[in-house]
Amino acid sequence: MNALRMHPDDSVAVLVRDLAPGDPVLLAEGEEPVTLARQAIPYGHKVALRPIRAGEPVIKYGERMGIATADIEPGEHVHVHNVRGLKPEERGVAVNG
Amino acid sequence: MAEPEFMGYRRADGTVGVRNHVVVMNSVAEAATIVQRIADAAAGVVPVVHHHGYAQFPEDREQTLRTLAGNAANPNVAAALFVGLGGEQETALELAERVRARGRTAHALILEEAPSVAAFVEEAAAWLRRQLAEAESIPRMPAKVSELIVGLECGGSDAWSGVTANPALGVASDIIVGYGGTVILSETTEAIGAEHILAARAISPQVAKAFLDIIAAYENRMLATGTDIRSANPSPGNVKGGLTTLDEKSLGCIKKGGSTPLMEVVRYADRPKERGLVFMDTPGYDVDSVTGMTAGGAQIVVFTTGRGSPTGSPIAPVIKVSTNSRIYRRMPQHIDVDAGVILEGKGTLESVGREIFDQVLAVANGKPAAAELFGHKEFSIWRLAETI
Known part of the structure; x- marks a missing residue:
C-alpha cells in the first residue's frame, strides 16, 4: 500500500510514500496496482487514478475539490499545475451576495 | 446493531453527564486567583478560570454570560459556584440564576460582602464541600x-x-x-x-x-x-x-x-x-x-x-x-x-x-x-x- 483513496468515487489518491516514475500505485496490500506513476511524485501529493479531461471536476472525498485545467492521464501528478479551485458559480451556492 | 450503553450521571434537566464535576468559576477576571485559592481549599473541586466578564461591550457581555452559564449547566457538572467581586455583583448572581433556571445546581458568592478574604474562601469552600458530598451520592446509571x-x-x-x-x-x-x-x-x-x-x-x-x-x-x-x-x-x-x-x-x-x-x-x-x-x-x-x-x-x-x-x-x-x-x-x-x-x-x-x-x-x-x-x-x- 502506498496511496490512500479517501472515497470510492475519487479520481485521485494521496501518496503515503514518494513514488519514482514507473512505480506501481497500490491502494491496498496484495491488490493489483491501479496504475503506474508517470513521474516522480512526493508523498502527501495526489496521483490520478483514472483519466480526467480538461474542464472536468477532480473528485476527492467523493466531492469536487477542483477543476482540471489540462487533460490528466492515470498515474500523473495532480496538483496546482493541472487543477484550479472551483469558482463561486461552480459551487452551486452563493455566499457573499 | 443494539445501541451501546454507557454509565453516566443523570441530571435534573434530563441530560446525562460522563463526569461528576463540582466547579468554581470566577464571574470576572479579577476573581481568577481567588477562585484558584477556593479550589485549593476544597479538594476535588474543579477551578474554571477565565479572563473575561467586565468592561465589555453588550455583545461580549452576553456571550460571556451564555458561555459561563452553559458550561456550569453542562451535563458533566453536578454543581457550580460563581465568585463575583462586588461592583459587578449582578454578573455572578445572574449567572447562578440562569443555571438554576435550567433546573441545575448553582450558587453565587460576592467577595465585597465578606468580613475577610479568609472568611470568604472558607464560606465558598464549605459550600463546595457540601456539593461534593452530594455529588458522590449520585450513582452512575445506564445511558x-x-x-x-x-x-x-x-x-x-x-x-x-x-x-x-x-x-x-x-x-x-x-x-x-x-x-x-x-x-x-x-x-x-x-x-x-x-x-x-x-x-x-x-x-x-x-x-x-x-x-x-x-x-x-x-x-x-x-x-x-x-x-x-x-x-x-x-x-x-x-x-x-x-x-x-x-x-x-x-x-x-x-x-x-x-x-x-x-x-x-x-x-x-x-x-x-x-x-x-x-x-x-x-x-x-x-x-x-x-x-x-x-x-x-x-x-x-x-x-x-x-x-x-x-x-x-x-x-x-x-x-x-x-x-x-x-x-x-x-x-x-x-x-x-x-x-x-x-x-x-x-x-x-x-x-x-x-x-x-x-x-x-x-x-x-x-x-x-x-x-x-x-x-x-x-x-x-x-x-x-x-x-x-
Whole structure:
C-alpha cells in the first residue's frame, strides 16, 4: 500500500510514500496496482487514478475539490499545475451576495 | 446493531453527564486567583478560570454570560459556584440564576460582602464541600449514545490531518449519529471553501441559509480587517505539502463531521435542539471553540492533532487523535488514539473510526482521557469586540 483513496468515487489518491516514475500505485496490500506513476511524485501529493479531461471536476472525498485545467492521464501528478479551485458559480451556492 | 450503553450521571434537566464535576468559576477576571485559592481549599473541586466578564461591550457581555452559564449547566457538572467581586455583583448572581433556571445546581458568592478574604474562601469552600458530598451520592446509571453530544475539533493540524485523523473521526461521527447521538462541527473559519458541500447536506433550506449566513458574516468581518481567507489558502506551505485548492483543504477539515445531514446551526455556546450533525459558529482557535462546544452541552470532545496540541478542558474529557505515528511516539502522554497507523497500512479509516468510537464510549464510562490525566484545563471565551 502506498496511496490512500479517501472515497470510492475519487479520481485521485494521496501518496503515503514518494513514488519514482514507473512505480506501481497500490491502494491496498496484495491488490493489483491501479496504475503506474508517470513521474516522480512526493508523498502527501495526489496521483490520478483514472483519466480526467480538461474542464472536468477532480473528485476527492467523493466531492469536487477542483477543476482540471489540462487533460490528466492515470498515474500523473495532480496538483496546482493541472487543477484550479472551483469558482463561486461552480459551487452551486452563493455566499457573499 | 443494539445501541451501546454507557454509565453516566443523570441530571435534573434530563441530560446525562460522563463526569461528576463540582466547579468554581470566577464571574470576572479579577476573581481568577481567588477562585484558584477556593479550589485549593476544597479538594476535588474543579477551578474554571477565565479572563473575561467586565468592561465589555453588550455583545461580549452576553456571550460571556451564555458561555459561563452553559458550561456550569453542562451535563458533566453536578454543581457550580460563581465568585463575583462586588461592583459587578449582578454578573455572578445572574449567572447562578440562569443555571438554576435550567433546573441545575448553582450558587453565587460576592467577595465585597465578606468580613475577610479568609472568611470568604472558607464560606465558598464549605459550600463546595457540601456539593461534593452530594455529588458522590449520585450513582452512575445506564445511558444511551443518543444522549451524547460530542464536540469535534482540530488543532495543530499537519499535511495528514485531512487524510487520516479527520476522515477517521468522520467515521466515528457517522457511528454516533447512526445511534441517534449528536456531534458538533465547529470552526467557521475552517469551513470557508467547503460551505457549499455542507449547505447541500442541510436538512432544510432554512438550515442551509443559516449556515451560509454565519460563513458570510465571519468572512466579511475578516475582510473588514484586510484578511482574505479565500486568497490566502491553501498557504504556500499547504501547497508544498500537496494541498491543491481551498476546496480540498476545507473538505479535509469538515470531514470530521462525517457524511450525515446537517440538522441545525447554533450560535456560539448555544445548546443544540436537534440531534445528529450540528454546526456551531466558533473561531478556528481551538480553546475558544472547545469552550463554546462544552457550553453547548458537549460531554466529550474529540480533537485531532498533527503536532501534539495539549489542549484540555475543565468541563469535558478531550480525546486526542494523532494524524501521524511520529507525533504519537513522541507524545504518547498527550494522545489517546493514533490515526497515523493508516499511513503505514496498519489500519483503515474504518478501523480507526471504530477505535475512536470505542474510546468515546470508554471515556464516557469513566476512563480518563490523556488530557485529564495531565490535568489540562484550558478555557477561554470567543471575544467579539474590544475592551471598554
